[in-house]
Amino acid sequence: MMLPQDNYRIALLSAYAIALHAFESLIPMPIPWLRVGLANIIAITTFILFGFRSAMMVTLIRVILASLFSGSFLGPGFILSLGGGVSSMLAMGLVLSLVPGLFGPVGLSLIGALSHNLSQLFLAYLLFIQKIEPVLLITPFLILIGTITGTVNGLAADLLIKGLKNNQESIQNTRR
Amino acid sequence: MSLRQTISATTLGDRILLVSLILASCAGIVFIKDVLPNSGGVIIEVQGKPTHRYLLDQDRTVRVESPYGQLTVEIRGKRVRVIQASCQNKLCEHQGWVSHGAIICLPARISVSVGVPDKSGDKRIDATTG
Amino acid sequence: MAFNVQRRISSCLLLGLFCLTGISLLSCSAPKEQVYRKSMVQMDTLVTITVVTDSADRAEKAMERAFGEISRLDTLFNFFSEKSELSMINSNAGLSGVRVSPETMEVVEKAIEASEKTGGAFDVTIGPEISQWNFSLKIKPEDESIKKRLGLVNYKLIQLDKAKSTIHLKEKGMLMDLGGIAKGYAADKAVEELKKNRITSGLVAVAGEVKAFGRKPDGKGWKVGIKNPRSTGKNDEIMAMVELNDAAISTSGDYQRYFILDGNRFHHILDPKTGYPAQGCQSASVIAGDGVYTDAFSTGVFVLGPQKGIALLEQMGFEGLIVDKNGTIHTTPGLKGKIEFTTNH
Numbered sequence: 001m002m003l004p005q006d007n008y009r010i011a012l013l014s015a016y017a018i019a020l021h022a023f024e025s026l027i028p029m030p031i032p033w034l035r036v037g038l039a040n041i042i043a044i045t046t047f048i049l050f051g052f053r054s055a056m057m058v059t060l061i062r063v064i065l066a067s068l069f070s071g072s073f074l075g076p077g078f079i080l081s082l083g084g085g086v087s088s089m090l091a092m093g094l095v096l097s098l099v100p101g102l103f104g105p106v107g108l109s110l111i112g113a114l115s116h117n118l119s120q121l122f123l124a125y126l127l128f129i130q131k132i133e134p135v136l137l138i139t140p141f142l143i144l145i146g147t148i149t150g151t152v153n154g155l156a157a158d159l160l161i162k163g164l165k166n167n168q169e170s171i172q173n174t175r176r
Numbered sequence: 177m178s179l180r181q182t183i184s185a186t187t188l189g190d191r192i193l194l195v196s197l198i199l200a201s202c203a204g205i206v207f208i209k210d211v212l213p214n215s216g217g218v219i220i221e222v223q224g225k226p227t228h229r230y231l232l233d234q235d236r237t238v239r240v241e242s243p244y245g246q247l248t249v250e251i252r253g254k255r256v257r258v259i260q261a262s263c264q265n266k267l268c269e270h271q272g273w274v275s276h277g278a279i280i281c282l283p284a285r286i287s288v289s290v291g292v293p294d295k296s297g298d299k300r301i302d303a304t305t306g
Numbered sequence: 307m308a309f310n311v312q313r314r315i316s317s318c319l320l321l322g323l324f325c326l327t328g329i330s331l332l333s334c335s336a337p338k339e340q341v342y343r344k345s346m347v348q349m350d351t352l353v354t355i356t357v358v359t360d361s362a363d364r365a366e367k368a369m370e371r372a373f374g375e376i377s378r379l380d381t382l383f384n385f386f387s388e389k390s391e392l393s394m395i396n397s398n399a400g401l402s403g404v405r406v407s408p409e410t411m412e413v414v415e416k417a418i419e420a421s422e423k424t425g426g427a428f429d430v431t432i433g434p435e436i437s438q439w440n441f442s443l444k445i446k447p448e449d450e451s452i453k454k455r456l457g458l459v460n461y462k463l464i465q466l467d468k469a470k471s472t473i474h475l476k477e478k479g480m481l482m483d484l485g486g487i488a489k490g491y492a493a494d495k496a497v498e499e500l501k502k503n504r505i506t507s508g509l510v511a512v513a514g515e516v517k518a519f520g521r522k523p524d525g526k527g528w529k530v531g532i533k534n535p536r537s538t539g540k541n542d543e544i545m546a547m548v549e550l551n552d553a554a555i556s557t558s559g560d561y562q563r564y565f566i567l568d569g570n571r572f573h574h575i576l577d578p579k580t581g582y583p584a585q586g587c588q589s590a591s592v593i594a595g596d597g598v599y600t601d602a603f604s605t606g607v608f609v610l611g612p613q614k615g616i617a618l619l620e621q622m623g624f625e626g627l628i629v630d631k632n633g634t635i636h637t638t639p640g641l642k643g644k645i646e647f648t649t650n651h
Contacts, residue, residue, distance in 0.1 A: 099189075107190035110197060140204025147197040158185045255539075266442035270563070273539065280347060301547060302356060302522075305514040305591060306533025306557040 010054055014061040017042040021066050036149045037113070043089070044109050044157035049164065052093045059085040076128055080120045087119035088112035105161060109154030113146040218256050220249065221287045232256075232290070245284030256290050339523050344369050349380045349489060349512060357500060357508035358523060368503035372496040372510065379495060382410050383488040385433075392484060396433070400478025405471055413484060413491050413598065414464065414473055420487070420602035421461040424618065428606030429578035433481025434458045436576055444565040446572055452581040455479070459578045490556055490601025493517040497597075514557050517597040518550040527551040531648075535561050535588035535629050546627065547646045548593065556600035558608040559589035577609050586611025586631060593625040593641075600624075612636045 020038040029035070039062055047055035063085045067078040092112045095103060103111065121142065125135040186194075220228040222242045230236065235252045237259075245262040255273040263283035271279050278289040342365035345354040355372055359365050384390040394404045406414075417430045434455040438447035458480045465474040475482065489512040496510040497517050507520025509528050518528035527549040534545035548555065560583070564573035577584040590608035592600045603624060607615035612630040619626040619638050627645070628636045637645065 102187065102189035103193070104185065104187040104190050106186045107193050110190070110193050114197065137208055140201045140208055143197065144201035144205065147194065147201060151194060154190070155182060155185060264442060267563075270442075278345075278352065280352060282347065282350060300529050301531040301544065302528045303354065303509055303511040303516045303518075304531045304533060304544065305511075305516050305555050306531075306535070306559055306562075306589065 006050075006054070009050065010057050010061070013042050013046050013054075013058045014065070017058055017062040018066055018069075021062060022069075025070075034145065037116075037153060038156075040088070040109065040112060040116075040153045041156045041160060043085075044092075044105055044112065044153065045160045045164070047089070047092055047096075047108065048105060048157070048161055052089070052096075055092070056086075056089045059089050079127065080123055083123045084116035084120045088116040091115035104154075105158040106151055106154030109157060110147060110150040113150030113153070114143065117142050117146040217290075218249075218251060219289045221289070223285045240286050240288075242284050242286050245281065245286070247281055247284060247286050247288070249288055256288060258288065340365075341523065342366075342369070344373075346373050348373065348376050349384075349492060351489070351513040353492075353496075353513075354511045355496065355500070355508065356510075356528075357505045358520065359505055359507075364504060368500050368505045371503055372499040375495050375499045376492045376512065379409060379488070379492045382407055383413065383484045385483050385485065392482060395473050395475060396481050399475035399480040403465065403467060403470070403472030403474035406473050408471070409491075409495070411466065411468065411471060411473065413487060414482070415466065416491070416598050417484070417487050417602060418461055418464060418466070420599065420606055423622065424603065424606030424610060426461065426578055427584075427609035428486065428602050429459055429461045430482045430484055430487065431459050431461050431464065431475075431480055432486075432576055432578055433483040434479060435578075435581045436483055436574065437481060439572070439574070439576075441563045441565055441572075441574060444567060446567060456579075456581050459581070486558075486605040487598060487602045489513055489515040490517075490554065490597030490599070493554065493597035512597075514562075515554070515597050515601050516550070516556070517554040519552050521551075530555055532557060532591050532627065533559070533589070535559050536633065544648055545629075546648060548641075548644060550593070553593055553595055554597035554600045555591060555593045556597065556604040557589055557591040558604040560587070561589070575605060575608050584609040584611075587615070588629040588631060588633065590615060590629075591627045592619065594622070 017039040020042065024035055024038045043055050043059050043062075046058050060082075063078070063081045064073070067073040067075070067081065072078055089112070091114070092108050095108065095111050121135055121139055125132060183191075218228075218230045218232060219226050220230075220238070220240050222240065228238060228240065230238070230251060232251065232254045236250075238249045238251070240247045240249060247258050247262070247268065248260040250257055250259050255275045256279070257273045258268040258271070258279050258281065261268050261281050261284065263281050265283070268279050268281040274290055276290050278287055280287045339358050339360045340362075341356060341358050342362065343354065343356040345352055347353070353373065353376055355369050357365050357368060359368075381387065381389070382391045385392055387393060391404070391406050391410045395406070398404050414430070417428075420428045421430070435452065438451060438455075439445060458477055463476040463480060464482070465476060466472075467474070493510045493512045493515045494517055496512070497508070497519055500508050500510070501519070505520075507522065509516065509518045514533075516530050518530070521527060529547055529549055531544035532546045532548065532555075534542050537543045537545075558575055560571060560573035560575065562574065564571055566572070571583070573583045575584050576582060587608050590604050592604040592607060594600045594603065603619070603622070604626075607619060607626060607628065610618060612628045612634075615628050616626065616636050616638055625638045625641045625644070627638075627641065630636060
């Protein structure tokens with residue numbers, strides 16, 4: 001993180017991510033904690049364009065600030081968000097370093113979503129709901145929903161990346 | 177975005193992953209539905225702790241004992257009743273058939289709860305008087 | 307370069323704008339109201355409390371306090387407990403007055419008020435008669451025995467000294483039984499406790515004595531089902547449904563505690579004038595503002611029978627429904643439009 005432009009970039013992307021998160025939480029849903037995870041679009045885009053460190057920074061900033069704003073910092077929601085966010089970044093990073101060409105934004109998003117959901121389920125079981133039964137029971141549903149939202153986010157990220165690449169000249173000193 | 181454009185935005189790896197995830201989670205859901213416990217069951221509790229669980233779809237007679245007494249519970253035709261109790265007031269026997277709610281024998285400290293979430297009209301009722 | 311500076315400034319502005327949006331949007335999310343329900347065995351029956359609130363914590367605390375209040379009242383009013391204030395009063399009948407808590411005084415006062423209004427059809431001094439019956443062992447007392455004790459059943463023999471907070475039963479052998487009014491009173495007090503703990507909408511059901519306040523999340527009142535006195539199975543268990551808006555409902559029925567002997571039904575709602583089960587009704591339901599009244603009056607109206615019962619309810623400004631001994635339904639005029647019948651009558 002040596003260039004000032006990178007700092008601004010991270011801050012700006014984080015702000016976009018927070019805004020998307022806030023916007024999303026305004027939409028009334030029958031199941032309250034079930035979200036599409038629009039902020040992940042930013043995370044994926046950041047990952048592909050600017051690399052692991054940037055993406056991890058953006059995610060961490062988003063999770064922490066969002067929970068500070070909503071007053072749930074260090075609460076259960078925060079722990080789950082943090083766990084999910086960090087694990088999805090790690091999973092994506094791992095996959096990109098092992099098999100760089102295999103997946104595009106959609107695949108990466110799916111991997112991120114899968115590891116996000118699984119680690120949230122695991123954390124919820126470990127820390128909050130000690131009974132394994134209900135957790136196992138909803139796992140297939142969550143994975144299915146995560147797959148659908150992951151695909152949507154991945155496609156959106158892909159669009160965003162293409163759009164940004166078209167304005168390549170305004171992106172200075174990119175680092176991969 | 178047209179379908180062709182959408183597909184071209186994905187790699188082969190993406191598509192394989194997507195399909196496998198969908199298949200795996202659907203299989204999981206089907207599996208779960210078969211294994212689902214207690215969606216129409218009777219729970220018998222002795223001194224507050226669940227000791228017996230039964231589904232309503234099989235007729236049976238169960239004898240339940242506690243240090244304070246005993247009951248004989250009959251499950252038949254998706255309903256439950258207490259046909260014999262060792263307590264003095266026999267209020268539990270008097271309740272007759274229930275299809276939802278609970279029959280409690282206080283002296284014996286045994287409760288029989290029928291946990292069917294009521295479809296149709298009863299879902300609208302918040303309490304019962306009578 | 308000027309261009310760079312310009313871009314920096316606009317980036318910062320955009321950043322600031324988005325952060326502000328983030329802050330305001332996230333901090334404005336309204337918590338949703340949910341329905342919480344809990345049941346406990348108290349007063350020898352099932353007590354269910356339902357509350358609507360947006361905080362699980364508040365629901366938990368309020369319900370705990372409300373259950374605690376009912377438990378406390380039970381220790382005062384329990385007929386079978388030797389240590390209850392009621393038992394103290396009973397064991398000192400014909401001897402002396404007993405100092406009581408304000409709640410006991412209030413309940414007995416309201417009981418006497420109900421006795422006056424029902425012309426003695428509701429009478430808590432029914433103790434000497436009702437204690438001779440045993441509905442689980444199917445024991446009916448001898449006619450002689452019933453007649454002998456009838457003289458002890460008279461609410462006018464209850465002496466209240468409000469200055470000293472004492473209650474005195476004048477004749478030896480008198481027994482007060484608050485079973486016909488205590489549950490309604492307990493429901494009222496439990497609701498008060500919930501309100502004290504910042505609950506604005508809920509329902510307390512002490513067996514069949516129900517008191518409701520506030521509205522459900524869907525904006526409607528609380529729906530209470532009235533049992534069919536001659537139900538044969540799960541399909542006709544409920545005969546009607548009313549929507550309660552800050553009101554209470556109680557039902558007295560000949561099917562709640564009874565036995566059948568030689569083809570005759572003997573149930574627990576005795577007529578204080580005769581000592582025998584009242585014959586006019588199968589069930590009587592009363593709707594009023596407070597549970598203490600609905601409980602007492604449902605018993606009184608049951609004993610009075612359909613004609614006198616409905617007339618009294620109209621006089622009191624209460625609503626009610628009576629199923630007479632032939633199964634015919636009588637209702638107060640004000641109930642029309644507020645009640646929904648579910649089985650064909």
